Amino acid sequence: MKRIALAAVAGLMLVGCGTTENQLVNPEGFVIEHLALDVADPGTTAAWWCDNLGFTVTARKDDAAHTIFIVDASGRMAIEVYRAQTQPVAPDYASMDPLRLHIGFTSKDVDADIERLTKAGATLVVHEKVPGFEGAMMRDPSGIAIQFVKREKGVLLK
Numbered sequence: 001m002k003r004i005a006l007a008a009v010a011g012l013m014l015v016g017c018g019t020t021e022n023q024l025v026n027p028e029g030f031v032i033e034h035l036a037l038d039v040a041d042p043g044t045t046a047a048w049w050c051d052n053l054g055f056t057v058t059a060r061k062d063d064a065a066h067t068i069f070i071v072d073a074s075g076r077m078a079i080e081v082y083r084a085q086t087q088p089v090a091p092d093y094a095s096m097d098p099l100r101l102h103i104g105f106t107s108k109d110v111d112a113d114i115e116r117l118t119k120a121g122a123t124l125v126v127h128e129k130v131p132g133f134e135g136a137m138m139r140d141p142s143g144i145a146i147q148f149v150k151r152e153k154g155v156l157l158k
Contacts, residue, residue, distance in 0.1 A: 024157055034069065034078035035103070037144065040090040042066040042081040045142045049079070052120045053105070053146075072105075079103070094143025098125055102137065102145035106154070110134045113148045122146070 039045045046068040049055040054073045061067035065082040072078075083090060093101070107113050114124055114136050125137040125145070132152035140146055 032077060034080050036080040036082065038084040038087065038090045039081050039093075039142050039144070040083065041142070042068050042083055045081045045140070045144070046070050048121070048141055049081075052117060052122075052140075055079070092143065093145065094139060096143075096145070098137050098139070098145030098147070102147045104147040104149055106156075107134075107136075107148040107150050110136050110148050110150050114138070 037045075043066060046055070046057060049070055050057060055070040057068060058071045058078065059067075059069040064085050067080060067082040069078050069080050110127070114127060117138060118124060121141040122138045125139060127136045128134070133149065135147055135149040137145060137147050
């Protein structure tokens with residue numbers, strides 16, 4: 001009986017994160033400020049993302065890591081690019097399976113994004129079209145996996 005009760009509590013804990021189709025379950029929860037990426041050349045990576053993905057530099061540190069914060073077009077999500085001094089080399093993102101790590105963006109026209117970003121130095125990994133979903137997995141010139149998606153029903157609430 002104890003096992004059943006524990007399993008029920010564990011099941012509730014998983015559901016406790018909450019799922020909903022149109023409202024925040026926990027509006028008092030944490031909000032992601034930034035995602036950090038150790039890259040070989042922070043300046044080049046930040047410039048490409050600003051020029052081609054519409055990001056804006058909001059902070060720059062004059063430090064050994066050459067830290068730069070760039071913010072997406074919503075103004076709500078930042079990416080910190082830097083060269084970690086604790087590691088001999090930056091990760092080889094190009095050799096990583098893009099399903100291990102990628103950054104996804106909404107797209108109004110996936111085909112146009114593929115064409116424009118390929119001309120800007122990105123490479124196409126895969127382009128998928130299925131009912132209700134179109135997505136393109138690409139890599140920026142630094143090898144970072146970036147995905148462009150157009151969904152019939154989006155996953156964001158706001």
